[in-house]
Amino acid sequence: MPRRKNTAGDTLIARGSYRIQITEQGNVIGDSGWKHNTVVNDGFRTYLQFAMIGSAGSKTVGYGALGTGTAAIASNDTSLTGELTDATNCRCVVTSGTSGSRTVTFTFTLASNVITAAKTIGNVGLFSSNVTNTAGMFSAALYGTSSLATNQAVNATYQISFA
Numbered sequence: 102m103p104r105r106k107n108t109a110g111d112t113l114i115a116r117g118s119y120r121i122q123i124t125e126q127g128n129v130i131g132d133s134g135w136k137h138n139t140v141v142n143d144g145f146r147t148y149l150q151f152a153m154i155g156s157a158g159s160k161t162v163g164y165g166a167l168g169t170g171t172a173a174i175a176s177n178d179t180s181l182t183g184e185l186t187d188a189t190n191c192r193c194v195v196t197s198g199t200s201g202s203r204t205v206t207f208t209f210t211l212a213s214n215v216i217t218a219a220k221t222i223g224n225v226g227l228f229s230s231n232v233t234n235t236a237g238m239f240s241a242a243l244y245g246t247s248s249l250a251t252n253q254a255v256n257a258t259y260q261i262s263f264a
Contacts, residue, residue, distance in 0.1 A: 138242030139174045163230025165209035170224040174241045181226040204262045211255040
C-alpha cells in the first residue's frame with residue numbers, strides 16, 4: 102500500500118513546558134522562565150494511551166514535586182532524582198485546567214517552611230494522583246540549580262500542549 106503524504110491533521114504531538122518561580126514574602130526572587138520538559142514513556146503510555154482506550158490502568162496527574170537531581174531526564178525515567186520527600190507536603194497537589202482547545206495547565210506550590218533545611222533544587226516533575234505512595238511519572242525536567250531556603254516558596258506552572 103502506498104504511503105500517503107503527512108498532512109497537518111495526521112500528527113499529534115504532546116509538548117510540555119514549565120516555569121518555576123521562587124518567592125520570598127510574596128516577591129519573586131528567582132524565575133526559570135518557560136522551559137521545555139520531557140514527557141516520559143510511562144507518561145505517554147499510562148496517561149495518554151490508556152486514557153484513550155478507557156483502560157483501568159490509566160493515570161491522571163495529581164501532584165507535582167521538586168528534586169535535587171542534576172542528571173538529564175531520560176524518556177525511560179520513572180521517578181524524579183532526589184525528589185524532596187523529607188518533610189510532609191513536599192509532594193504538592195496540583196490544580197488543573199485547560200487553556201484553549203489544545204493546552205492543559207497544571208499549577209502547584211511548595212509553601213514556605215515546608216522544607217526543614219535549605220536545599221539546592223534542580224528538577225521538577227508531574228506524577229499520578231496518589232501523593233502518599235510512589236506513583237508513575239508523567240513528565241519531568243532539569244533546570245539550572247537554585248538555592249531554596251526554608252522561608253521561601255516555589256510556584257510551578259506546567260503546560261502540556263497538543264499540536
